[in-house]
Amino acid sequence: MTDEDTRGPAPTTWPQLDDPDMIERIIKVIVEEGKVERDKIAPEATLQTLGLESIEVVMVLMGLEEEFDTYIPMSSDLSEARNLSELISVIVASMQSEPAAPTSGG
Amino acid sequence: MRKVAITGMGAISAAGIGVDALWLAARDGVSAVGPLDITRGQSLRVRVAASVKDFDPASHAPADVMRRCDRFTQFAHVAAAEAIAQSGLGADEIAGPRTAAIIGTGIGGMNTLDDGCFDFYSGVKRVDPLSVPKLIPSAATSHISITHRITGPCFSVTSACSSASQSIGIAAMLIRSGAIDRAVVGGSEACITAATLRAWEMMRVLSPDVCRPFSAGRTGIVIGEGAGVFVLEAEDLALARGAKVLARLAGYGTTSDARDIIQPDVDGAANAMSAALADAGLAPAAIGYVNAHGTGTVLNDINEAAALRQVFGEGVGELPVSSSKPVIGHTLGAAGALELAITVRALEAQVVPAHINFKAPDAKCPLNLPTAGPQAHRFEAALSNSFAFGGINAALIVSRPE
Numbered sequence: 001m002t003d004e005d006t007r008g009p010a011p012t013t014w015p016q017l018d019d020p021d022m023i024e025r026i027i028k029v030i031v032e033e034g035k036v037e038r039d040k041i042a043p044e045a046t047l048q049t050l051g052l053e054s055i056e057v058v059m060v061l062m063g064l065e066e067e068f069d070t071y072i073p074m075s076s077d078l079s080e081a082r083n084l085s086e087l088i089s090v091i092v093a094s095m096q097s098e099p100a101a102p103t104s105g106g
Numbered sequence: 107m108r109k110v111a112i113t114g115m116g117a118i119s120a121a122g123i124g125v126d127a128l129w130l131a132a133r134d135g136v137s138a139v140g141p142l143d144i145t146r147g148q149s150l151r152v153r154v155a156a157s158v159k160d161f162d163p164a165s166h167a168p169a170d171v172m173r174r175c176d177r178f179t180q181f182a183h184v185a186a187a188e189a190i191a192q193s194g195l196g197a198d199e200i201a202g203p204r205t206a207a208i209i210g211t212g213i214g215g216m217n218t219l220d221d222g223c224f225d226f227y228s229g230v231k232r233v234d235p236l237s238v239p240k241l242i243p244s245a246a247t248s249h250i251s252i253t254h255r256i257t258g259p260c261f262s263v264t265s266a267c268s269s270a271s272q273s274i275g276i277a278a279m280l281i282r283s284g285a286i287d288r289a290v291v292g293g294s295e296a297c298i299t300a301a302t303l304r305a306w307e308m309m310r311v312l313s314p315d316v317c318r319p320f321s322a323g324r325t326g327i328v329i330g331e332g333a334g335v336f337v338l339e340a341e342d343l344a345l346a347r348g349a350k351v352l353a354r355l356a357g358y359g360t361t362s363d364a365r366d367i368i369q370p371d372v373d374g375a376a377n378a379m380s381a382a383l384a385d386a387g388l389a390p391a392a393i394g395y396v397n398a399h400g401t402g403t404v405l406n407d408i409n410e411a412a413a414l415r416q417v418f419g420e421g422v423g424e425l426p427v428s429s430s431k432p433v434i435g436h437t438l439g440a441a442g443a444l445e446l447a448i449t450v451r452a453l454e455a456q457v458v459p460a461h462i463n464f465k466a467p468d469a470k471c472p473l474n475l476p477t478a479g480p481q482a483h484r485f486e487a488a489l490s491n492s493f494a495f496g497g498i499n500a501a502l503i504v505s506r507p508e
Contacts, residue, residue, distance in 0.1 A: 071151035
């Protein structure tokens with residue numbers, strides 16, 4: 001990235017979540033769907049260091065949607081996540097911001 | 107060379123029936139996006155769309171005629187009737203071999219296809235016997251040809267989200283060449299079905315809530331539906347019959363990225379705009395408003411902002427740009443037509459339509475967006491962009507009548 005980044009340094013630890021098990025569940029999906037070695041998973045890891053191609057990222061997102069019964073759009077925040085810690089923060093935020101689905105109308 | 111005049115416009119969209127409803131919603135930024143209400147859609151995760159609500163086809167044409175038409179053809183019928191009425195052309199003037207009908211669509215009769223496949227795979231043996239003529243992408247064009255006895259060149263253009271813009275552009279070229287004198291052109295789309303939306307969900311370009319073009323925190327498109335139709339005429343013939351010219355269709359440019367089926371390309375988009383400027387014989391500074399493709403996806407908006415900067419240089423900082431997609435959704439194969447109708451009305455009214463749902467600037471999309479609401483603005487020409495999956499780009503320029 002050559003443009004100015006006003007976000008400060010990228011995080012080096014996992015985000016603090018209300019549900020601490022969530023990180024492990026997300027990591028499990030990344031390992032299985034992305035065919036990534038578990039030892040390579042770290043907060044500072046990037047898609048590049050994990051060797052994740054775009055099709056594998058799609059598989060990971062599909063796996064996460066099934067695991068958590070949610071929808072994760074390709075948002076500008078997601079596309080700008082600098083490492084795994086930020087990526088997980090964005091994914092968790094997008095799950096929690098999902099609007100209440102209308103229950104009628106089939 | 108012959109000039110091309112727009113003498114009629116028609117529209118149907120989530121904003122309602124008619125160009126007036128479309129223009130007022132787009133001008134003031136009143137979003138027509140609402141809760142999804144379709145059959146068989148229970149498992150969908152995205153629950154919003156810009157649908158045409160309470161549409162009663164039989165109030166626009168005899169019920170037996172409309173029953174033989176897919177929803178996208180019914181939309182085209184309604185928009186074409188409005189456009190032809192506004193043009194003032196009589197039934198015998200619009201008929202005949204010197205008129206073309208060209209209605210673009212991304213998909214064609216998706217509702218017919220979806221219903222037919224659902225029935226058949228569910229074990230129903232009697233599927234709609236008119237499935238084939240209803241779902242063919244040329245059905246809307248043929249219906250308009252039959253309805254108005256148009257016997258000149260009739261075909262449909264399909265290039266995903268550039269379908270309508272390319273339809274309008276190719277018709278202008280046919281009129282200039284002398285091959286035809288007038289054309290009924292535009293685009294129509296009606297593909298809000300459960301399976302279609304699931305396919306869009308899998309691409310992850312659907313926003314779960316709100317379309318925010320060029321904004322930080324944007325999450326993608328909201329699917330829309332509808333049709334936009336124009337009557338284009340050789341300007342000398344239109345003036346000779348005393349028609350009111352709404353705008354001149356001054357320029358058309360189209361390019362293909364020839365690179366990637368999904369990822370857009372700055373050069374491809376910029377070259378389409380530059381080609382439209384060259385075709386219109388206008389310098390970039392002559393453009394006073396851009397109705398952007400502005401889908402609200404991460405990639406399109408960065409790409410389009412960069413392409414606009416490439417074409418307009420530093421002048422892009424002063425150039426008002428807005429997207430109508432937060433209001434009427436992304437109408438895919440109809441988008442270029444509905445958005446050109448908005449652009450023509452903006453030019454007539456000398457108003458830049460509002461750009462809504464903007465949260466905060468994205469450093470990668472530095473554009474002059476009228477986020478405070480519609481703006482009075484003096485301008486002589488405007489540009490409307492369409493960029494499609496597959497890498498096909500189309501740009502149209504309209505200018506004020508002389």
